[in-house]
Amino acid sequence: MLINVPETVVPDALRGIAAAHPELNVDVATRVVVRREAPVEGKVGLVSGGGSGHEPLHAGFVGRGMLDAACPGEVFTSPVPDQMTRAAAAVDSGAGVLFIIKNYTGDVLNFEMAAELAEDEGVQVATVVVNDDVAVTDSLYTAGRRGTGGTLFVEKLAGAAAEEGAPLDRVAMIARQVNERCRSFGVALSACTTPAKGSPTFDLPPGELELGIGIHGEPGRERRAMMTSHEIADVAVEALVEDLRPDGPVLALVNGMGATPLLELYGFNAEVHRALGERGVPVVRTLVGNYVTSLDMAGCSVTICEADEDLLRLWDAPVRTPALRWGC
Amino acid sequence: MLINVPETVVPDALRGIAAAHPELNVDVATRVVVRREAPVEGKVGLVSGGGSGHEPLHAGFVGRGMLDAACPGEVFTSPVPDQMTRAAAAVDSGAGVLFIIKNYTGDVLNFEMAAELAEDEGVQVATVVVNDDVAVTDSLYTAGRRGTGGTLFVEKLAGAAAEEGAPLDRVAMIARQVNERCRSFGVALSACTTPAKGSPTFDLPPGELELGIGIHGEPGRERRAMMTSHEIADVAVEALVEDLRPDGPVLALVNGMGATPLLELYGFNAEVHRALGERGVPVVRTLVGNYVTSLDMAGCSVTICEADEDLLRLWDAPVRTPALRWGC
Amino acid sequence: MNAFEPALDGEYVRRWLAAATAAIERESDHLTELDSPIGDADHGANMRRGFTAASAAVGKEPPQTPGATLALVGRQLIGSVGGASGPLYGTLLRRAGKALGDGPTVTPGELCTALRAGVDGVAQLGRSERGDKTMLDALYPAVEALGSALDSGAGLVAALAAARTAAEEGAVATVPMQARKGRASYLGERSIGHQDPGATSAALLIAALGEAAGEGAA
Amino acid sequence: MNAFEPALDGEYVRRWLAAATAAIERESDHLTELDSPIGDADHGANMRRGFTAASAAVGKEPPQTPGATLALVGRQLIGSVGGASGPLYGTLLRRAGKALGDGPTVTPGELCTALRAGVDGVAQLGRSERGDKTMLDALYPAVEALGSALDSGAGLVAALAAARTAAEEGAVATVPMQARKGRASYLGERSIGHQDPGATSAALLIAALGEAAGEGAA
């Protein structure tokens, strides 16, 4: 691993983010990354966060048209409430703050505590819990669906709405709507290695893959013999379309888990487009790359987000963050 | 690997690029990726290319303010002359074409043949050979220094000059000047696996690393016991600064080879900034990410490019490509 | 109360914290190992970070009462752990600490009642119950065993030993369970056959209660 | 010219192409293997792609003369291989083909002269020479052995056998060399101890010249 010691991986990365992105205020000690202009007068503040190891999510999405602040936890460990309370205070201009939370027990609990504390300090807080992963089906007997690739769509689209000046209840409404219209499915071709553990989080012999993985190096729902890119796209897209049943065009995220070469990911994108086309689903925008990762895991996930004209306009709106930038 | 069969990896990826980027004209059969607006009236055309497996280089850098066309070869194999001749014809508006060639025997030979053929067809061609890799020292007894991360700076800065309307000789002059001011050094923490071979290109036991690698999965100049991010930055930066001896500010590219998590790469960036600072080299712009890769190799490279005000202005000029975008 | 039993004062809670911190330190890799096949391989690191922070805070400015000490440990866990276990263990200890009240010492019965309040707090915050394959599967048996032992007249040390046995058995009993809460639940049936890391760390914390009492008695 | 020796016509060059293609096919993995420690693990795949394309093109519209056939193979290699070996082998065969002229058959001496012209073309294009640890270290010994054998009155089959032996020895002789051209040169001293993949494929192409002659004689 390209590190100093496992204990300083997160603060080391934060120092590196600060060095590369002078447009962000990075507080290495308290682990809060804030857009330089925050609080933006009259604008709802967007705060997200979660365990580290998913970069560029979330710090890479801080900036105009997306997040106002990100709170990175230890690797694969949700941040502590203090971080989100600080972030909320830093970005609130009086218009209130939206917490964007991926649905994991730890994230939900820590953000809930932070919301209570922030409201005690007079910040109006709304929350949205992202749970787009169709691999987790039985919500009565699980912690519920995980939040994965859909988070990017929630952050971008709600971020654009906030940038346009929408009030808190509307920004929160859009965030929830986007979440409802997002579905994701992930596949691992290798496990990942956390700095603390130093060895792969699970054993996956070459020639096998895991279907229905999350983004924390956990194994999936099912292990199978290696499949082609064509077959993987069919399994993923079938799961998404069957669950979402979109009747309009979608935005697509063809996401690498970290170690899958872009060359392969683009090839996979061709198969995803084919599979969606065969099921009558038109794709209006496509993002291909490593956006919601799992350290050095090889594999991919597909997210689709049903988008009406309003959402499409919000997608195309200018964004200026380290990892997503267009229009400015 | 996330592929169908090794034989179709490159055309599969090209289909995926076409699906994701409607602003590019992708000819899958002849393997040429062209900016939709080409030829741009009065503008010098920039053509680059090389073996696949280094994505987003080069196809990811096609668009306004950078390349007009890219010619991807098979994995780690330079393209054939036909591709570059076709690309030259597609992008030449009469103002001539610059071939940007990484210094590998195969690339140089194939581009040279293509330049001859293109000139036979009436296209004025200038060439620049990028050779920025300081790990290869003894140029009398080698094929010369390799072209690696510096290619990004040559493509961006010469691309911006061409977009401003500079004539061919000036664009070529800037490209050569940028190459002279660029130095790179790479480190591998793992080998990579080519689709054709299906197993790592060399044996690197965990706990060891290779210093002075190129971008084709070849081993480096020296094998060492694992080092910290701090130590690696010192070795890389020392090699660059000693060779370039910059006396002004630099642009920095802290580049991942493909499988190194962004979390680690940002931590490494902090160390690179420290190491440059300790040697009195100010950094004015920093790019951190996977830009010039080696499939799924874990590791990193550092490139610095000495930049006067002119080059800094060209760097900040708008660019709109799949992998590098700002200002528009 | 038997003369050989230690006083349940601030000093006792500090001894417990020292024993718990040492146990977590010792078992950290094992806890992370358990968190690999059905979680995200961080439980040992999480617990270690939390107990290191708590020990430092308590060492710096030790609160006077057992209740305040336990509550401070809880706040430190919430403030330094993150993940699911941070808020859950933090709530366990904060609730228990609050329930102990302001007195300089408490009775074994009061300790038991306070622990029960803490465990209920975990269930409430985690929206979880026994059988979900979580820390509750060690914690509930432990407080129940502690309660029955005290009810049937056992001394503190013996009652805590019973609690420890129940917690350890409870942790082992998570092996055949299918997880319904936390990350392990994402695995569905594949979560069966693995011991829950949180139940395992809970058993360490319960065992430390006995260690702190035993040492006090020696 | 011995009555048992085959005519060096278009048919002979096609037999050579078939034998060369089969040998490349068979040795493809081995060539890639050799290209791994000191190159980029693609030489087998490159050669295979080129000879498959050349065989298809020649099979589709076989040129009349040996010279035109060889030149077509060269153009196909340039158009389909890429890498260093594509232009280099392409130039070898185009130059040799041109040097053979327009006649329907050529003499062994003319074949030898043409090959020498092709090999010189490689050296010129590659700015390389003997001892650089490249294909030239198999090609130069082969044409020299061919020339001396013919000069000393050997028949074609025997002379090609001598060329083959020289090429194979030349390939093996690259093992102790330090590379000065191509990717292997980046490794400096670490390139020592490995056989050059291009010299190895060159020996296959030379051996196929003999196979094509031997089969013709049978």
Ligand SMILES: Nc1ncnc2c1ncn2[C@@H]1O[C@H](COP(=O)(O)OP(=O)(O)O)[C@@H](O)[C@H]1O
């Ligand atoms: N809803 C819940 N209720 C009670 N305990 C839970 C719940 N969710 C998770 N846990 C406990 O937390 C443990 C995991 O802790 P840890 O690994 O530190 O956090 P994370 O799962 O966020 O990585 C599990 O083994 C389980 O015992």
Ligand SMILES: Nc1ncnc2c1ncn2[C@@H]1O[C@H](COP(=O)(O)OP(=O)(O)O)[C@@H](O)[C@H]1O
């Ligand atoms: N300058 C050169 N002159 C002659 N032969 C060369 C030269 N450079 C490389 N070669 C030959 O090419 C071979 C490599 O071919 P190949 O692997 O197909 O191309 P690449 O190196 O582009 O991947 C080397 O083994 C060597 O024999």
Ligand SMILES: [Mg+2]
């Ligand atoms: Mg965790």
Ligand SMILES: [Mg+2]
């Ligand atoms: Mg090659």
Ligand SMILES: [Mg+2]
């Ligand atoms: Mg965990």
Ligand SMILES: [Mg+2]
């Ligand atoms: Mg090669």
